Amino acid sequence: MKRLVFSSGDLPDELDDRTRFNRWREIFAWRYGSADFTRLADQPFKARSEFLQISSLGLVRSESTVQRFRRTAQQAVDGSGAYLIAFNNGMSSTTVKQQGREQVYAPQQMWLGCTADTIDVGNKTGTKWVTLIVPATPLLQLVPRAEDMVAKPIDATRPAVRHLRRYMEFLLTADEFGDDNGLSGRLDAMLMDLVALSLGANMDVAEIAEGRGLRAARTREIVGRIQEGFSNPTFSAHVVGRILGLSARYVQELVQETGLGFTARVLELRLLKARAMLADPVHDRLKISDLAFTCGFNEVSYFNRCFRRRFGASPTEFRHSTRTEI
Template identity: 40%
Template sequence: MSVANDETATPGQRFTLASDDLPAHLDDRARLAVWQDRFAKYSCKLDISPVADRPFSIRCELARFQEIGAIRLQGTVDRFERPARYAAIDGSDDLILCLNQGGSVTTFTQSGRDATIRPGSMLLATNTMGGRLRSPANNPSSSLFIPRRRLGALVANVDDLLVRPVDAEFAPVRFLGRYLQLLFAPDDLGDEPALLAHIGTTMTDLIALAFGTGRDARELARMRGLRAARAHEILRRIAAGFSRPSFRPAEVAHAMGLSSRYVNELMQESGVSFAERVMELRLQKARALLTGPPQAVMRVGDIAYACGFNEVSYFNRCFRRRFGVSPTRISEG
């Protein structure tokens, strides 16, 4: 998602796209086309379907808090659709958090999976694929666009969480909804980098607490200050170097000017050790390579070495223990 700089943007990059602000002489069809074009300029390309028996009306508030984009929508629209061809053209690797802030049930579809989002509940999707949101007219909803790497640093196996609603009974979900309402209040947040960074971190932490399934997300989200910054940097370096067989905590420690013991302690505090994180990333990469297009699938031995394993037999044991099936079997479909 991109919120472009424009003369309409307020400090803190908050502004509104409303059908009421379009030229009065336009009919509903023309107003819809103009609004969609403007929305595509500031966010991403969408197809929307207005309610058939009511005049077209929509109000969209957009904001950016450094890397995180936020959108709040309400209008006489019952379908928002982003075909896969749009995602292929202007998609990023952003994750999309869809939050139902109205009183009616909405539905979401992506990659052949359907989900129901109850009032106050939320769902995680990806901007790299097409999707469709169905919602009754004038049922308000909000979306957050967050870089995958930010949430991936706090929550393991993000792809396993996609299109799986989290209900409003869970406290972090309720708090995130209230926090978003606060951010869209008319008060001027200004353009203070420290404040915008804090807002982005808070939203990321709340999403991690809502979707994280273990101590990993909860503890890392609660870490603050220098230790939190160092933990995030260690995670970034693990993500960049895990596929090298020689990759060790000492390498990260040396690059950051820390001791290996301190690096291991920070990872233990997050709930998953350095070695466990490296192993999980290697196995997830191997699974992705094994299930890729037939013409792109490599031999099991080559995949093992490409993912950081020195021995094929050890790779086979680890893979079977993690996924319950051998690499050869999963590659055969």
Template identity: 40%
Template structure:
């Protein structure tokens, strides 16, 4: 589990595997005690970051006042984080590698206009701005991003990745431009993770999300053979499905919302959208109706909304006809809408 621990008065982040998706953990210099001077803020943040990942040395950006923020979430054995920091260099030496207690891979994407420069395994690469960067913790390395770190990071156990991409070490500090579509899917999937985390109590969902992330990373790295086919079947379809779910959750209250809107937004066909949803056992109309009914029930039970008429609530959640809304509400909850008013 990705958690904060207090060590000598400082908050240190540690990564432990969890069957659930954890809430987002934020490590920020903005939350540190005001009495800390600039050097103390840098050292404290460095210690927290090292505790979360692995031991390394960081170099600050010139004379810039130090500020840094990391937002991270643990998903099974995979950690996903966003980091912005007044740090321009990370170095991992032989002693730090030799004393490490874990051996993970990290896949990073730059989020600004400064390329990531990587030197590992005897290779030095200036990565393109839109290209992923594969780093291994089991080797010495030198990572630079002039002007300051600003990246997405996916941190995962070497064993999980090597099972799918046996040649992963050959891809460290190499240009990774062969799978732009997979990279785009992965970035979109990362963007909807906060919505999926709302269901973190479901361990089955965590396993699904963890597997999808690893599959997409594998495709980004050019997995081949049976591994690639399995990853493509699971990863890309699962990513598409989660994108569809996210759009449904966001737009269900629009009475004009349809599979055509979803298809157009994602560059798919309506038939493909319907086929993916049917594979889950619940089609588009059923999903949208259920979200509308749940939203209506919540509004009806809210005493703060007791001045709203039932018809107003029905329209607010996306129904076009109050008679249809009343019928579906009774079928779903066994009560009339007026019978649940003020129950919250």
């Protein structure tokens, strides 16, 4: 899965602002279909989008000084007929008009759109969206009444909405990854499950999605919390559970499914941080006991044992060996 970037900054430097905007519109129409744009009058034109193809889905992060995006009925004929799951990532409200409805979405709110219909989207400070492009057929199989939800408020209190947004942002910020063992297909299925839950799928579909998409998203969130908090000596599964509203046992169960349990994962991260600090001359004046505590260990003797078992030398010996090599 490769990331494709479309940016006005890649156009020739010698273009003036007006010409840059017109050239960008031409390329946009060639790539994504024709549309009408209104730019912010008081700012230089800028537009950047990142696109990630995940099996049948498309994931896009876009930001621009475009104030209004509009597609007429004639222009919509060229569209793919897909649905758009979009989050307003800007600092001001976005107004969406589609299918005779008009709805205002505050920052971080989610909305559903359709590329097969006329659409009018406006934001007084420019666009900043994260959007998931979903083919119509699989979405309607999961949520048959999805068309009735276009340009209507979506309940942001649903856990699936929060997980869907965070997972979309995670995929866009993660390093490029291959498609070993059908990873793209599994991500596709998980995202579709979260979309179905976010849109209020019927009970049968929701039960299936709960066991796949939401579980996988929770696991990803727990792993992220571990990476953020492992160096705190009081960090534990109970701490993560309180933050996410889950039991410590369930937190441990989900992490175990990744192939490395909670305790083992935390210990490995602490040891890797300790090794990096010991190898860095910047920390030479830091006592081993202080370094151990900084990395999350309460007892220096336990830290010494774990470090020797993992790297074949005591922390002091390891630090000395890296200086000898220099």
